[in-house]
Amino acid sequence: MEAWNLTHSVSMWDNLAAFWRFEDINALWVLSGSILLGMSASVIGAFAFLRKRSLIGDALAHAALPGVMMAFLLFQSRDPVVIFFGALLSSFVGFFIIDWLPKNTKIKPDAALAITLSFFFALGLMLLSYIQGAELENKSGLDKILFGQAAAMTESDIHLLAYVSLFILITVALFFQKFRLIAFNRIYAQSLGISVKSYELLLALLIVMSVVVGLQLVGVVLMAAVLLTPIAATRYWSNQLTPMLLLASTIGALSALISTQVSYLAPAMPTGPWMVVSLSLLFMISLFFGTNKGLLKRWLETRALRKRVAEENILRTFYKLSERQQERESFSMADVQGMRNMQASQLHATLDQMLRKGLILSQSGGYRLSESGMQQASQLTRRHRLWENYLMQQAELSPDMVHQQAERMEHILTADEETKLQAELNSSHADPHGQPIPQGKGERHD
Amino acid sequence: MINDLWILATASLVAAACSMVGVFLILRRQALLGDAISHSVLLGIVLAYLLSGSRDLFVMLFGAVAIGLVTAWLSDTLHRFGRIQADASIGIIFTLFFALGVILVSLFAGQIDLDQECVLYGEIAFVPFDTIYLGGMENGVEIGPRAFWTILVVFAIVLISILLAFQRLQTVSFHPSLAASLGINILFWHYFLMTLVSMTTVASFDAVGAILVVALLVIPASSAYLLAKSLKGMLWIAFAYSQVAVVVGYAVSYQLDSSISASIAVAAGILLALTIAIQLLNKRYRQKQPAKQFAPEQASSNA
Numbered sequence: 001m002e003a004w005n006l007t008h009s010v011s012m013w014d015n016l017a018a019f020w021r022f023e024d025i026n027a028l029w030v031l032s033g034s035i036l037l038g039m040s041a042s043v044i045g046a047f048a049f050l051r052k053r054s055l056i057g058d059a060l061a062h063a064a065l066p067g068v069m070m071a072f073l074l075f076q077s078r079d080p081v082v083i084f085f086g087a088l089l090s091s092f093v094g095f096f097i098i099d100w101l102p103k104n105t106k107i108k109p110d111a112a113l114a115i116t117l118s119f120f121f122a123l124g125l126m127l128l129s130y131i132q133g134a135e136l137e138n139k140s141g142l143d144k145i146l147f148g149q150a151a152a153m154t155e156s157d158i159h160l161l162a163y164v165s166l167f168i169l170i171t172v173a174l175f176f177q178k179f180r181l182i183a184f185n186r187i188y189a190q191s192l193g194i195s196v197k198s199y200e201l202l203l204a205l206l207i208v209m210s211v212v213v214g215l216q217l218v219g220v221v222l223m224a225a226v227l228l229t230p231i232a233a234t235r236y237w238s239n240q241l242t243p244m245l246l247l248a249s250t251i252g253a254l255s256a257l258i259s260t261q262v263s264y265l266a267p268a269m270p271t272g273p274w275m276v277v278s279l280s281l282l283f284m285i286s287l288f289f290g291t292n293k294g295l296l297k298r299w300l301e302t303r304a305l306r307k308r309v310a311e312e313n314i315l316r317t318f319y320k321l322s323e324r325q326q327e328r329e330s331f332s333m334a335d336v337q338g339m340r341n342m343q344a345s346q347l348h349a350t351l352d353q354m355l356r357k358g359l360i361l362s363q364s365g366g367y368r369l370s371e372s373g374m375q376q377a378s379q380l381t382r383r384h385r386l387w388e389n390y391l392m393q394q395a396e397l398s399p400d401m402v403h404q405q406a407e408r409m410e411h412i413l414t415a416d417e418e419t420k421l422q423a424e425l426n427s428s429h430a431d432p433h434g435q436p437i438p439q440g441k442g443e444r445h446d
Numbered sequence: 447m448i449n450d451l452w453i454l455a456t457a458s459l460v461a462a463a464c465s466m467v468g469v470f471l472i473l474r475r476q477a478l479l480g481d482a483i484s485h486s487v488l489l490g491i492v493l494a495y496l497l498s499g500s501r502d503l504f505v506m507l508f509g510a511v512a513i514g515l516v517t518a519w520l521s522d523t524l525h526r527f528g529r530i531q532a533d534a535s536i537g538i539i540f541t542l543f544f545a546l547g548v549i550l551v552s553l554f555a556g557q558i559d560l561d562q563e564c565v566l567y568g569e570i571a572f573v574p575f576d577t578i579y580l581g582g583m584e585n586g587v588e589i590g591p592r593a594f595w596t597i598l599v600v601f602a603i604v605l606i607s608i609l610l611a612f613q614r615l616q617t618v619s620f621h622p623s624l625a626a627s628l629g630i631n632i633l634f635w636h637y638f639l640m641t642l643v644s645m646t647t648v649a650s651f652d653a654v655g656a657i658l659v660v661a662l663l664v665i666p667a668s669s670a671y672l673l674a675k676s677l678k679g680m681l682w683i684a685f686a687y688s689q690v691a692v693v694v695g696y697a698v699s700y701q702l703d704s705s706i707s708a709s710i711a712v713a714a715g716i717l718l719a720l721t722i723a724i725q726l727l728n729k730r731y732r733q734k735q736p737a738k739q740f741a742p743e744q745a746s747s748n749a
Contacts, residue, residue, distance in 0.1 A: 054534035055478060062657075105722055110533070111668050114477035115718065118661035122711030125658070129705035147548060221485075221548075221657070225541035232530050232538055269552055273545035280542040287528055295527070 036165035038256030045227025058224030063094025065124025147270035148219030219272035236290025319377035330366035378438035385431035399432035461688035468667035482540035488547035514644025600649035654707035661711035
């Protein structure tokens, strides 16, 4: 039944070249089969992830092992369909134990997962070692499902893999609306009269199927990553389920492509670990450079915000300084530091930046607000003092408690909110500390 | 015969050390972190060996503890800064580490005294053949299998740590928020526990492999969790369960000619299943009990 024998005497690159010429029709099957698997596993894994059961794939993959061995022992055959159903059955038993243990005993869900995983795996290994010791035919290669080996798959293995993966993808597409509803709002789905239990069972079946069918390619130990890592990576690119699923399946397919290549370059290498390593690489790229929540994006945003806040704080300081000492035209850095606790280097950098923007002007060894700077500063002050009043009136806070909060809100309030506040407070002219509230744009002094 | 004794003694120490550390994992609900560390330790062992070129006990321990702590720390960091669910971040980190470990093992299979099989099973049956000598290889005295002495050292470390830090571990495990309010450094005890887990895992590695360690960490401790009323009781019960599992598992493996370590883990699981079954039956029996007591009373009042 061995579909191809890539001997080690042929060089690695010859193997790869032969693969891409598709001289062996099976090469095409392996490629499409593993890509389909990568796609279906990452799509179905997304739903497990959304239900906060990310590691269920890990436990189910381990739980499949004794089923594989039992099926082999009972039927004395390595027919993929027999093995598939054996694995499916024992994975399902594992699934129910994980569910049953925390509901009926004191054992916590995480321990239930670890118990099921390790017990079934031990049982599988025990049976495997028994099989290897016993005199049975056709037993070689059974241990390949531990780490997966694309090159050791037979033709019928791959056909099964491709068909089951396709089946999973089509089923998810058909029931997408229902699955999405249940994943995000189970109780609402129930209230709509959807039979949540049966859809959850279907989802569980699909998860188990994709795990079981992936064993020969990825292996028992690492199957978890194929379900989990792609969808976790897409979180850094998007918030929406549909683009997330599309991206996750692309990531799954890409890693499948890479790992089958490696498996053909070096047939002795297990495929599973390479798939996980390529998945992890894609994950790390997403973690750092993702456009939605990637670390780089978040770092840049935080830095920009920090800069803006520093700038606005200094504008306010100038405003207050000129309010207190109206006779003075300009103020030195020391004056600013006297009112605003800021590191000298940061203050210097921010002042430079404000000079460049034309918010302040340099004058006789000091600085003063420009016209546009004055406008911004009085707007900020206005928002600050309006918010103080608002807190006093609506939240009944004492005057000494409102300043700190207003210090934050002044950076966040929008023009729209400012107008609403003004209307709410029916035109008060001084803040709780007795300072006048500067007039907004378009308003006239009385 | 003497070989069987060495195997039994090694297995018994592995099971004892694992079950005691496992008690704290179960109580602190960190079973999955234990799972993760036991996988990552493979990478630690391989890296330590490749970098140092020796299989010295302390090099291995150092490599394993380092990678174990890195696993715990990275999972936590990914959870907090990457904003992913805690278990998902554990899953991402340990699958990567384990995959790297397996790749290194298969790349350097010729150089490392490890193969993919032994990563999974361990080779407890071969434990007696890898002996160490006191006072040099040539003219020293043979003192027994290396794996036995490794786990003995680690078992002693685990036991002494638990004895010395019993009070602290108790507070941290049962009442983390109280511990925090008392000024106990929770983070320190968390990583302390992870250090113990990593050391136990690496010492058990030769004997039972990466994944069966999880069974020994989690299963006896869970059985004890169902029965025990105090931390001390839980430690003793977990210890007892682990020892029974070793004896039963060894007997089964002898009968079936199956892997010793896998059989021990299966025995531990069956003991847990029995415990749960007895508890459930007991509960059902007690629910019926009051009805029975009530019935004769009613009969007598009628008469």
